[in-house]
Amino acid sequence: MRFALITVSALLLSACAEEEVCVHDPPLTYHNFGKGFMDQYCAGCHSTQYPDGHPNRIDAPAAVNFDYYGGVAEYSERVYITAYETGTMPPAGGPTEEELDKLQEWLRCEVFPDAGVEEWW
Ligand code: HEC
Numbered sequence: 040m041r042f043a044l045i046t047v048s049a050l051l052l053s054a055c056a057e058e059e060v061c062v063h064d065p066p067l068t069y070h071n072f073g074k075g076f077m078d079q080y081c082a083g084c085h086s087t088q089y090p091d092g093h094p095n096r097i098d099a100p101a102a103v104n105f106d107y108y109g110g111v112a113e114y115s116e117r118v119y120i121t122a123y124e125t126g127t128m129p130p131a132g133g134p135t136e137e138e139l140d141k142l143q144e145w146l147r148c149e150v151f152p153d154a155g156v157e158e159w160w
Contacts, residue, residue: 073150085105086104112153115150123139
């Protein structure tokens, strides 16, 4: 009985947490938000259009590319940490608080579940 109660409250808690994070209706997606954000703030350096050593990469690692969804999904945890948590990317800054808030919502609600990233924050 106690186990059942704990299970039910854990389920309720996680349902509430999810509701608070995923607030946009319609939900934020790669097409209605993510692509625009990544193109504007990240793909100027992190793009498959720029091979290793290309001057536009400004030394961004050759494997880390954000000009397509799969690249974002592959490095989604690092995107969350560098752009949202520490603000170290993009190096010169730029995104507003509102945009960063949408970024973390989009990552948590669409990209992490899709990429199989477990909650760690
Ligand atoms: C002006 C060029 C430039 C832009 C724009 C830029 N980066 Fe970077 N990025 C770099 C460089 C240079 C490195 C390698 C040095 C380093 O890690 O600090 C890097 C490394 C990274 C790495 C790999 C290292 C790590 O900490 O995991 C990630 C992930 C990353 N950037 C994410 C982003 C994201 C997300 C954005 C957009 C919000 C972005 N970057 C925008 C230049 C850029």
